[in-house]
Amino acid sequence: MHHELTVWSRGIIMDKEARDVSTAIATVARRLGYHAENVSDYVDDPDRTNCLVRRYARFADEPILDRFVYENPHPDWVVLIEETIIKAVNFFRGTPDGQGVLVINSARDPEYLLKFLPVHMLAKLDKFVVVDATGLAEQRGSSPWMYVRDLSELAFDRMSTEGAVERLAIGMGIAAPLIGALVAATGDLPVDAVAEVVADRDAMLRGVKQHTVVARAGEA
Amino acid sequence: MSVRGTHVPEHLRLPIAGVTPPPTEKDGQRLFPTGNFRFFRPVFRDKTPPCNHACPTGEQIQKYLDHVKHDRYLDGYLTIMQDNPMPSVTGRVCYHPCETVCNRAAHDEPIGIRGVERFLGDFGLHLASNPVKKDLPPLNGKTVAIAGSGPGGLACAYHLRRRGYASVIFEAMDKPGGMLRAGIPAWHLPEEILDQEIAKLLDLGGIEIRCGTRVGAPGGPGLDELDRDYDAVFLALGQDVGRRLDAEGAQARGVIGAMEFLRETGLGRPARIGRHVLVIGGGNTASDAARSAIRLGGGDATIVSLEAEGELLIQTEDLAQARDEGVGFRPNSALVRVLTDGEGNVSGAVLARARLARDENGVRPEITDATETEVACDTILVAIGQVQVLDWLPAHYIERGLIAADEFGRVPGESGTVFAGGDVMRGPSMVVDALGDGKRAARDIDRVLSSQQLEPDPPAEVMPYEKLNAAYFRHAPRTEAPLTPAGNRRTSQVTEVTLSYSREQARAEADRCMSCGVCNGCDNCYIVCPDVSVMRDARQNGRYSIRTHYCKGCLVCVQECPTGCLEKVPEMDFDEPDAVVRMETAFAPYDGAHAEQAPFTRALIEDAIAEYDASRSKSIDPNGRGAS
Numbered sequence: 001m002h003h004e005l006t007v008w009s010r011g012i013i014m015d016k017e018a019r020d021v022s023t024a025i026a027t028v029a030r031r032l033g034y035h036a037e038n039v040s041d042y043v044d045d046p047d048r049t050n051c052l053v054r055r056y057a058r059f060a061d062e063p064i065l066d067r068f069v070y071e072n073p074h075p076d077w078v079v080l081i082e083e084t085i086i087k088a089v090n091f092f093r094g095t096p097d098g099q100g101v102l103v104i105n106s107a108r109d110p111e112y113l114l115k116f117l118p119v120h121m122l123a124k125l126d127k128f129v130v131v132d133a134t135g136l137a138e139q140r141g142s143s144p145w146m147y148v149r150d151l152s153e154l155a156f157d158r159m160s161t162e163g164a165v166e167r168l169a170i171g172m173g174i175a176a177p178l179i180g181a182l183v184a185a186t187g188d189l190p191v192d193a194v195a196e197v198v199a200d201r202d203a204m205l206r207g208v209k210q211h212t213v214v215a216r217a218g219e220a
Numbered sequence: 221m222s223v224r225g226t227h228v229p230e231h232l233r234l235p236i237a238g239v240t241p242p243p244t245e246k247d248g249q250r251l252f253p254t255g256n257f258r259f260f261r262p263v264f265r266d267k268t269p270p271c272n273h274a275c276p277t278g279e280q281i282q283k284y285l286d287h288v289k290h291d292r293y294l295d296g297y298l299t300i301m302q303d304n305p306m307p308s309v310t311g312r313v314c315y316h317p318c319e320t321v322c323n324r325a326a327h328d329e330p331i332g333i334r335g336v337e338r339f340l341g342d343f344g345l346h347l348a349s350n351p352v353k354k355d356l357p358p359l360n361g362k363t364v365a366i367a368g369s370g371p372g373g374l375a376c377a378y379h380l381r382r383r384g385y386a387s388v389i390f391e392a393m394d395k396p397g398g399m400l401r402a403g404i405p406a407w408h409l410p411e412e413i414l415d416q417e418i419a420k421l422l423d424l425g426g427i428e429i430r431c432g433t434r435v436g437a438p439g440g441p442g443l444d445e446l447d448r449d450y451d452a453v454f455l456a457l458g459q460d461v462g463r464r465l466d467a468e469g470a471q472a473r474g475v476i477g478a479m480e481f482l483r484e485t486g487l488g489r490p491a492r493i494g495r496h497v498l499v500i501g502g503g504n505t506a507s508d509a510a511r512s513a514i515r516l517g518g519g520d521a522t523i524v525s526l527e528a529e530g531e532l533l534i535q536t537e538d539l540a541q542a543r544d545e546g547v548g549f550r551p552n553s554a555l556v557r558v559l560t561d562g563e564g565n566v567s568g569a570v571l572a573r574a575r576l577a578r579d580e581n582g583v584r585p586e587i588t589d590a591t592e593t594e595v596a597c598d599t600i601l602v603a604i605g606q607v608q609v610l611d612w613l614p615a616h617y618i619e620r621g622l623i624a625a626d627e628f629g630r631v632p633g634e635s636g637t638v639f640a641g642g643d644v645m646r647g648p649s650m651v652v653d654a655l656g657d658g659k660r661a662a663r664d665i666d667r668v669l670s671s672q673q674l675e676p677d678p679p680a681e682v683m684p685y686e687k688l689n690a691a692y693f694r695h696a697p698r699t700e701a702p703l704t705p706a707g708n709r710r711t712s713q714v715t716e717v718t719l720s721y722s723r724e725q726a727r728a729e730a731d732r733c734m735s736c737g738v739c740n741g742c743d744n745c746y747i748v749c750p751d752v753s754v755m756r757d758a759r760q761n762g763r764y765s766i767r768t769h770y771c772k773g774c775l776v777c778v779q780e781c782p783t784g785c786l787e788k789v790p791e792m793d794f795d796e797p798d799a800v801v802r803m804e805t806a807f808a809p810y811d812g813a814h815a816e817q818a819p820f821t822r823a824l825i826e827d828a829i830a831e832y833d834a835s836r837s838k839s840i841d842p843n844g845r846g847a848s
Contacts, residue, residue: 010257050259083792084256084258084792085256087256090804115795116795
């Protein structure tokens, strides 16, 4: 088994979410005895609002030899923290054909979202997972975590989190349902083990249950 | 290029730093297509300004104010003429629903739209030739019969002509104009202005007015005849019969209907009026009649109304002008009895305290007992509403004294080509309502005659004040239209009360327009965009474009748009394929102009590798030849 997870996000306003997803997956994998790596800060500028940023994790049965190649060369798990990234970039670069699992945070209809993928990206797709992580996270009610708000509204906000004290807890806010949906849709890591490392356990379990999977294996 | 223990697959090798030009160079936007940063896309979408929405004719007020502001008076005039054939008339007599809803009222004071309209209308009357004429289509051979040459009938004829239809207007009076002539005093609307506006209409060709022909009366054509002989019929009969007073002594000599009084004076016929006049009624007709009575009789006039002081239905400016001219008011009063002298002439009236009581059945007078007082007077003008004689129409055409019509103003009937509009359909209303009905009827008659579906207007999105960026509009006082001094005007039946704006005043007033929801080409978005993504391809209204490949969606333009015509739309709502460049990596070194450089940069890398490999192979040459 060898999986490469690339989390795509946007600078500042949802950087922490992306890091939490990759950190949680790598942490669990290591606890379970896999060889695992987490690259939570590399190359991309997280200090630019809305700028595309990536976070990487990978785990395998075998030792990982490409340990200094920080950017995943063959990502088969891709998480989009925010839905417009589906239009923005070729996140399936290097993904083997028919093996990509794409998890997207969106409240939209999966068929509408799939319209944005060109043929060469559809060819890479195995499972298309849509989870309304923002909605699921917001059910926490009076959550002090600011990133459960609608991300696009946050982008319009001129507020920046630079200099703010960041939460050390892993997996709060919208990261939790995304982790849940990813783990449930891929099935390689046990949900219980993942739930142990995610701070917002309830939201993660909501993500496990409430997501839509469109199986696309082999279709283009 | 090689680090021990790592494998850098070739497709992940990035170009060498420094090879790509910086974004400040000419093609920076092409090099770095950052459109995919965007959550919201700024979109130019004009909304309907409240003035435009409130105007029954749908005048594009924002548009012509913008023309006036830039000294483009002919363009402004032509803009009005698209919707309203007689701006010189409405510029004088309109009760300006546009000004009532003007967003500027929430800011400081509403814009003097009527004054600017009048300025443009008079500008049009002074033109040597009618500029509308040259763009008219040829007549298409179809003719529409129009009953009534009031504002509704004239507007319908005008808009039909713009669509290529001829029309024949039947007018009961000797002169055309309907209530514009017979209901509005000359000190409000000078006769020559009305004559000029009508002459301008007739000059278009294809419009015929047959005066002295009352539709439905003996000797005049009936509805069946019109329906048979013409392609369509528009009934704009108006309401020119005043309601009778129902009080003891109402038959006395000197009790006159205000409508009849205004008609006689409007048509230039001698009208007898006493020196002490009571006007019964609390609306605009009462005010007009009282003011005319002062001018003609040289005495005094008092308006007796059931309405309280604050309830009077008289237009605010008219009320103030009437007070200035010395019109007296007896609010909360009702006429109980008319007193006569021995010869049957009015000698006075008995008034009582009263009020308008409102309940679920509407309003009704409620007289307080034992409050009767006698007032001396020699004339009583009755302005308690109007009706129209419709007994010549089939009974199913009539509902509560008005012509019943569907939402398109179409009268139910077999032919489906009979329309109605104006007061006879909606009850007493404004000149501009009738003008609007005429315009809509012309559009709908055109649709029916060309076998199209009748459709209601699409719902308008009206721009509220709260959505404007009010910080951009300096407070500026309204320029009130100048008035003739009360002392000069109260002696003359023809001296106009309200005067025109000067050119400077009209321009200053137009310049106050906040262009609610409509792009007026202010360049603000173009200036504030930090990323040079707003392009001013053609510097015309609303002709900016957004570089969607590059705009990052910071929305500064949306926040700083004074008029609110720019709005944010979620990027995901746009599903057209190529509006955003999909980057190959986060930094797009293989997209846009980078892609063109890719072979070059790849060659650089390959050359470097080859050179490195060559040097290594030389240094470890087993034959010991070594580096040269």
